[in-house]
Amino acid sequence: MRVFSGIQATGEKHIGNYIGAMRNYAATQDEGDADFCIVDLHSITVDYDPQDLHDRTLDLAALLYAVGLEPDRCTLFLQSHVSGHAEAAWLLSAVTGFGQLGRMTQFKEKGEGKEFVSAGLFTYPVLMAGDILLYQTDIVPVGDDQRQHIELARDLAERFNSRYGELFKVPRGVFPEIGARIMDLQEPTNKMSTTGGTQQGTVLVLDPPDVIRRKFKTAVTDSGREVRYLPDEKPGVSNLIEIFSVATSMPIADVEAAYDGRGYGDLKGDVGEAVVELFRPVQEKYAELRPDEGELRRRLHVGAEKARETSAPTLEAMYRRMGFVRP
Numbered sequence: 294m295r296v297f298s299g300i301q302a303t304g305e306k307h308i309g310n311y312i313g314a315m316r317n318y319a320a321t322q323d324e325g326d327a328d329f330c331i332v333d334l335h336s337i338t339v340d341y342d343p344q345d346l347h348d349r350t351l352d353l354a355a356l357l358y359a360v361g362l363e364p365d366r367c368t369l370f371l372q373s374h375v376s377g378h379a380e381a382a383w384l385l386s387a388v389t390g391f392g393q394l395g396r397m398t399q400f401k402e403k404g405e406g407k408e409f410v411s412a413g414l415f416t417y418p419v420l421m422a423g424d425i426l427l428y429q430t431d432i433v434p435v436g437d438d439q440r441q442h443i444e445l446a447r448d449l450a451e452r453f454n455s456r457y458g459e460l461f462k463v464p465r466g467v468f469p470e471i472g473a474r475i476m477d478l479q480e481p482t483n484k485m486s487t488t489g490g491t492q493q494g495t496v497l498v499l500d501p502p503d504v505i506r507r508k509f510k511t512a513v514t515d516s517g518r519e520v521r522y523l524p525d526e527k528p529g530v531s532n533l534i535e536i537f538s539v540a541t542s543m544p545i546a547d548v549e550a551a552y553d554g555r556g557y558g559d560l561k562g563d564v565g566e567a568v569v570e571l572f573r574p575v576q577e578k579y580a581e582l583r584p585d586e587g588e589l590r591r592r593l594h595v596g597a598e599k600a601r602e603t604s605a606p607t608l609e610a611m612y613r614r615m616g617f618v619r620p
């Protein structure tokens with residue numbers, strides 16, 4: 294079985310990324326051949342700073358190794374190191390409907406109210422589809438916000454297969470049962486995000502322990518006092534319960550039982566502490582890995598070579614099926 298996922302290079306990684314995606318990369322790397330891609334080419338579709346892109350890319354590589362991706366159990370690489378990704382995006386744009394891209398909610402959200410909306414922001418889901426399809430991927434571990442993009446990738450695979458002959462495997466998104474959509478602690482009806490959310494309501498994987506504790510202490514909860522998992526009625530408390538459940542591996546029903554008759558305050562304090570413990574080993578490992586840029590670059594270089602080898606036959610087949618004369 295082949296596993297593939299991608300994660301953006303810019304934007305500091307938060308507990309939503311960790312729970313919704315990163316920890317599941319680490320868990321799936323032994324289920325088959327796993328490729329994980331830092332999608333640096335995606336970063337230029339919105340306003341960004343070149344130096345920031347450069348530094349954040351290396352930060353993220355160190356962070357992914359720190360959460361448990363092992364260079365000998367999976368392939369981690371940078372999208373820009375494997376030129377086939379940009380080529381596949383162009384080829385797949387031939388089977389992508391203009392109207393289809395216009396319906397992407399992420400495009401609408403990210404473009405809303407902006408003075409300048411890049412063409413790249415519009416076509417970005419095609420690049421993402423190519424990322425996945427080039428690796429003949431079976432499963433894609435991602436958070437809930439990527440459902441529509443995965444649907445598009447499936448659709449493009451099917452359209453290509455029927456127009457040019459069977460080539461791509463049709464991938465399946467895998468979403469975590471708990472934590473597929475972690476909410477902002479200050480605005481629990483909005484998804485946690487470094488671009489759209491509040492700073493105080495966004496817990497970063499690399500936040501110092503005191504900052505993590507404070508963010509949970511000041512989390513917005515709902516009226517009432519009962520610690521019950523009811524995402525529609527009690528979004529704030531339910532979000533904390535989900536985070537606590539993941540951080541402690543305690544089923545949701547057990548969390549409810551443990552806090553029965555106690556107020557929200559106890560829960561907030563305990564979730565903060567549990568998350569500090571959850572991130573402690575990650576932060577320690579990160580501090581070890583990040584300064585050695587030579588080693589990070591070496592690992593990424595090896596990853597790119599492996600990724601190129603895996604994806605090259607599919608890219609070549611795309612060109613041939615589409616009628617290109619090959620060198």
Ligand code: AMP
Binds near residue numbers: 299304474
């Ligand atoms: P990004 O940093 O936007 O590339 O997102 C990386 C991964 O994190 C994707 O699989 C997203 O679906 C996932 N993700 C982002 N925000 C959240 C969230 N608030 N809750 C759960 N998963 C998330």
Ligand code: TRP
Binds near residue numbers: 300433
């Ligand atoms: N678009 C995804 C996001 O915003 C990142 C991504 C790019 C991705 N390519 C991918 C995710 C391929 C899964 C598979 O988070």
